[in-house]
Amino acid sequence: MKKVLIITYYWPPAGGPGVQRWLKFVKYLPDFGIEPIVYIPENPTYPLLDENLSGEVSEKVTILKKKIIEPYAWASVFSKKSTEKISSGIIPNKKKQSFLQKMLLWVRGNLFIPDARVLWVKPSVKYLKKYIQENGIETIITTGPPHSLHLIGLQLKQQCNVKWIADFRDPWTTIGYHKELKLSASSEKKHKKLESEVMNSADFLLVTSPTTKKEFEAITSKPIHVITNGYDVENISRQPLDEKFTVAHIGSFLSERNPRVLWKALNELIQENDSFQARFELKLIGAVSQEVLDTISEFKLSEYVNNLGYVSHQEALEHQRKSQVLLLIEIDSEATKSIIPGKLFEYMVSERPILAIGPKDADFSVILKQTNTGVFALYDEKEKVKEILLNYFNLYLENNLKVYPVGLQQYSRKNLTKELASLLQ
DSSP, rough: OOEEEEESSSTTTTTTTGGHHHHHHHHEEEEEEEEEEEEEEESSSOOOOGGGGGGGSSSSSSSEEEEEOOOHOOOOOTTTTHHHHHHHHHOOOOGGOHHHHHHHHHHHTTSSOOOOGGGGGHHHHHHHHHHHHHHOOOOOEESSSTTHHHHHHHHHHHHHEEEEEEEEEEETTTSGGGGGGGOOHHHHHHHHHHHHHHHSSSSEEEEEHHHHHHTTTTTTOOOEEEOOOBOOOOOOOOOOSSEEEEEEEEEEEEEEOOOOHHHHHHHHHHOOOOOHHHHEEEEEOBBBOHHHHHHHHHTTTTGEEEEOOOOOOHHHHHHHHHHHHEEEESSSSSSGTTTTTHHHHHHHHTTTTEEEEOTTTOOOHHHHHTTTTTEEEOOTTTHHHHHHHHHHHHHHHHHHHHHOOGGGGGHHHHHHHHHHHHOOO
16 A cells, blocks of 8 residues: 555544544545555644544554644633634634734734744654655645644655645635734745745645635646545434524634624514514524624624534534524635635535525635535625525425535545545555
8 A cells, every 4th residue: 555644733633624624535545545644743732622523533544643832822821712712713803802812913923934833843854754764655745724734744855855745725825814913024925935935845736726726826836736625424314404494604603704794684584574583593503703793793683593602523514404504604805715615515415505605706606506505695795695595484484495416426525535546646
């Protein structure tokens, strides 16, 4: 079997979307003649934990661990709540940031470049260089964020002459929160320099969307391959649908994703339609920013909210299958057109209708249309959002609210791993 070393920060018991991509690739790579060896931190500071995911780690994988120095662990001495939020990507609105939050963001953006895990680079290179030489490793993969892991790949490429694939689950300098890090001009320049050096030194890049590929082609001439995220065949029993007309958002609900167009549409439907008012419930599953909760309150929707907080991946899958409608919200920005949320694919296979709101020309809107799994609206299309919700509600009243997906098989984790394996041969 061909050995491939995969360098990742997120691994069970980490929760959240960052862990899923490589957990599933590793699960299926042995089926295609590739032996995965996974290198992870021994003592990480994960913002979310899901112990259940540890049971999904393949028995055929070799796990390597090395201690990491975690600045977030130090910062939590001052404010555990603020540190956990920033670590998980929830950045408070500029107008509502405390002095401590502003300071943490400045330190994160200017003292730890490209990110807070950069202190893991030097010890990792020293450890892995020896392992690569002793075990005949010819191919390595780094996956980010955190993008500091690509610096490990960069140095191992230079010192060991291995084949190196850099996987970008999200962009680097154009990721949504990058501009919120209060970067100085010199820090911004350093980020750009490192980004270019990584992209032009790797043998090829993996990205998760066509728009990211197009964006990266302006930085490098190296080959770029799109392998989206996907869905796995989960052992989930058929769930009875919620009795209420539940509209569910599953995953982190960041301040920048606060869709006032949706809250206004829901407020009007409640005022105009007594039947809707009596049956509607808004389910929030995962970390939700205070600004989102405040806006929900502003539109007098709080009494309809069932805020369940963070749940295990297994529970999230169950809610996807029993909720009446699933919400998919992406930041309304040119920079987020390339983001295809990982949960989209789990949403699609749940066979529940999706209401998606995002930026114009978003890559995921094309997938929704091609697979017949939901309807997409822009942030300024309130009447369209109302129309979609009312149509879904009327079908719910008729006990006929369902979708008929097409072409989902191309997004199965096993098919995607087959595609990856062909690139690694």
